[in-house]
Amino acid sequence: MERTIAGKSIAVNEEGYLTDFKQWDKSIADVLASEAEISLTPRHWEILGYLQNEYRNEVPLSIRKIGKSGVVDIKEFYQLFPKAPLKTATKIAGIPKPASCI
Amino acid sequence: MKHLVILGAGTAGTMMANHLNHHLKKPEWEISIVDEREEHHYQPGYLFLPFDIYSPEDIVKHIEEFIPKGVNLVKGKIDKVLPKENKVKMTGGNELNYDLLIVATGAKIAPEEIEGMKGSEWQKSVFDFYTFEGSLALRNKLRDWEGGKLVVHITEMPIKCPVAPLEFAFLADSYFKHKHMRDKVEITYVTPLSGAFTKPKATEALEHLLQEKHINIESDFAIEHVDNEAKEIVDYGGRAIPFDILVTVPTNKGDEVMARSGMGDDLNYVPTHKATLQSKEYTNVFVLGDASNIPASKAGSVAHFEAEILTENILRFVKGEPLKEEFDGHANCFIETGNGKALLIDFNYTHEPVEGTFPFAGVGPLRLLKESRMNHLGKLAFRWIYWNVLLKGTHIPFVSATMSESGKKYN
Numbered sequence: 001m002e003r004t005i006a007g008k009s010i011a012v013n014e015e016g017y018l019t020d021f022k023q024w025d026k027s028i029a030d031v032l033a034s035e036a037e038i039s040l041t042p043r044h045w046e047i048l049g050y051l052q053n054e055y056r057n058e059v060p061l062s063i064r065k066i067g068k069s070g071v072v073d074i075k076e077f078y079q080l081f082p083k084a085p086l087k088t089a090t091k092i093a094g095i096p097k098p099a100s101c102i
Numbered sequence: 103m104k105h106l107v108i109l110g111a112g113t114a115g116t117m118m119a120n121h122l123n124h125h126l127k128k129p130e131w132e133i134s135i136v137d138e139r140e141e142h143h144y145q146p147g148y149l150f151l152p153f154d155i156y157s158p159e160d161i162v163k164h165i166e167e168f169i170p171k172g173v174n175l176v177k178g179k180i181d182k183v184l185p186k187e188n189k190v191k192m193t194g195g196n197e198l199n200y201d202l203l204i205v206a207t208g209a210k211i212a213p214e215e216i217e218g219m220k221g222s223e224w225q226k227s228v229f230d231f232y233t234f235e236g237s238l239a240l241r242n243k244l245r246d247w248e249g250g251k252l253v254v255h256i257t258e259m260p261i262k263c264p265v266a267p268l269e270f271a272f273l274a275d276s277y278f279k280h281k282h283m284r285d286k287v288e289i290t291y292v293t294p295l296s297g298a299f300t301k302p303k304a305t306e307a308l309e310h311l312l313q314e315k316h317i318n319i320e321s322d323f324a325i326e327h328v329d330n331e332a333k334e335i336v337d338y339g340g341r342a343i344p345f346d347i348l349v350t351v352p353t354n355k356g357d358e359v360m361a362r363s364g365m366g367d368d369l370n371y372v373p374t375h376k377a378t379l380q381s382k383e384y385t386n387v388f389v390l391g392d393a394s395n396i397p398a399s400k401a402g403s404v405a406h407f408e409a410e411i412l413t414e415n416i417l418r419f420v421k422g423e424p425l426k427e428e429f430d431g432h433a434n435c436f437i438e439t440g441n442g443k444a445l446l447i448d449f450n451y452t453h454e455p456v457e458g459t460f461p462f463a464g465v466g467p468l469r470l471l472k473e474s475r476m477n478h479l480g481k482l483a484f485r486w487i488y489w490n491v492l493l494k495g496t497h498i499p500f501v502s503a504t505m506s507e508s509g510k511k512y513n
């Protein structure tokens with residue numbers, strides 16, 4: 001489905017995750033962040049950049065891996081993106097919600 | 103003579119020994135299987151032991167019973183694999199050379215990953231049911247527990263049989279009802295996922311059941327530590343959940359031997375091609391069961407489907423033919439829901455569990471994603487099937503290794 005974010009028509013899934021990363025830009029991140037009641041600081045951008053890089057390299061994301069990445073520890077990750085940090089951060093970063101495989 | 107070595111004589115390794123014994127024969131081939139344990143455990147039985155539904159004799163047998171004659175059973179601990187030298191080193195110094203290696207060393211719990219989990223309350227008020235010892239200790243605790251807060255908890259994914267903790271919560275509800283003390287027990291289900299399960303349709307059905315059984319759910323909970331004094335679990339966001347009994351599924355990891363051998367990922371799972379089951383790094387190494395990192399359920403039923411496909415691929419590999427990219431992640435699991443009923447789910451890498459009938463389209467007799475008594479009988483029959491059919495590598499009639507889409511309600 002499509003929705004308008006920051007004046008642009010963007011492809012998203014039912015949960016609101018972008019389905020085409022190429023459509024992502026910083027203005028979209030700002031809108032998605034404010035919907036999650038987060039205002040993005042330089043520290044947030046650093047982590048979003050890291051997540052996008054991992055996505056480009058096809059590295060599956062998990063809280064555990066992020067905690068061991070040296071980029072951010074889990075405690076801080078929770079402070080920056082409260083409640084469900086990985087789900088919130090990936091949504092703002094325009095990448096798929098990590099599949100917790102079963 | 104060529105050597106095929108199987109590491110691990112659990113569910114998956116034993117099935118492979120039985121399959122390959124028919125095909126790779128002496129004098130050209132010698133098959134060896136290695137395990138450090140004397141006993142083979144029917145792990146799905148660990149779910150029933152705490153509720154006195156099964157007794158220890160139902161779920162523990164000798165490993166030898168299931169290894170075919172003609173296959174060499176090597177007892178002992180594997181110290182290290184040297185994949186570049188095609189060699190396995192045993193603790194104590196023995197060495198096994200191989201032409202082909204099958205890794206089936208499974209997964210186990212690692213409670214030490216979480217601060218305080220294996221603390222002073224371990225097996226007093228903090229329990230697991232993913233080991234025989236844990237499950238038995240829990241049985242003894244529940245037998246004369248007088249009630250309070252029961253918290254059923256998953257530490258992080260992936261875990262073996264991801265529905266087992268939900269089943270535990272359902273069975274607990276039913277157990278306390280039968281003991282006429284359900285009103286004295288508050289049951290809370292705590293998960294790192296955002297709902298009861300990972301797949302949308304099944305989550306809907308399961309959350310409905312939780313509600314019906316008055317089981318609270320706390321989702322998106324990423325545990326940071328267990329507080330043994332306050333008796334609470336605390337997550338990274340500071341959320342605390344108090345318990346009188348905590349039944350947790352600790353982090354699951356592949357065996358340490360994969361770390362020592364430099365063959366595992368951050369959870370000691372071996373990177374494996376998800377359709378051929380060949381190791382991503384070494385062409386003469388194949389991996390099945392819980393030991394691999396493929397995005398399929400860690401379940402005995404999955405190992406069974408994998409074993410059928412892997413047998414064919416090993417024979418192709420031996421003949422120098424290209425491997426078949428056939429494994430589709432097929433899983434088939436009964437979900438015990440208490441009061442003599444169960445659900446059944448059937449799914450693969452790309453198709454989530456949906457409603458329908460199984461294995462015959464429109465007929466059943468089993469119903470997918472709906473509670474029924476027949477499904478419960480199916481789950482109980484699974485134990486017999488496990489010991490008598492699955493381990494021997496016998497094909498189950500009407501159930502194919504790859505998933506069938508007929509009889510299912512996809513939109």
Ligand SMILES: Cc1cc2nc3c(=O)[nH]c(=O)nc-3n(C[C@H](O)[C@H](O)[C@H](O)COP(=O)(O)OP(=O)(O)OC[C@H]3O[C@@H](n4cnc5c(N)ncnc54)[C@H](O)[C@@H]3O)c2cc1C
Nearest residue numbers: 110112113114138145146180208263391392400401402403
């Ligand atoms: C509580 C619970 C409920 C479950 N319910 C179900 C269910 O309902 N349905 C279902 O399909 N599945 C279920 N499962 C999952 C199922 O039991 C496993 O997926 C299956 O047993 C995996 O088989 P495996 O051969 O990969 O590993 P395992 O059967 O665990 O075998 C691994 C073997 O390797 C040996 N080994 C490992 N490392 C070494 C070493 N260094 N040296 C020597 N030996 C070693 C071990 O001793 C062991 O025998 C359940 C599991 C649990 C814990």
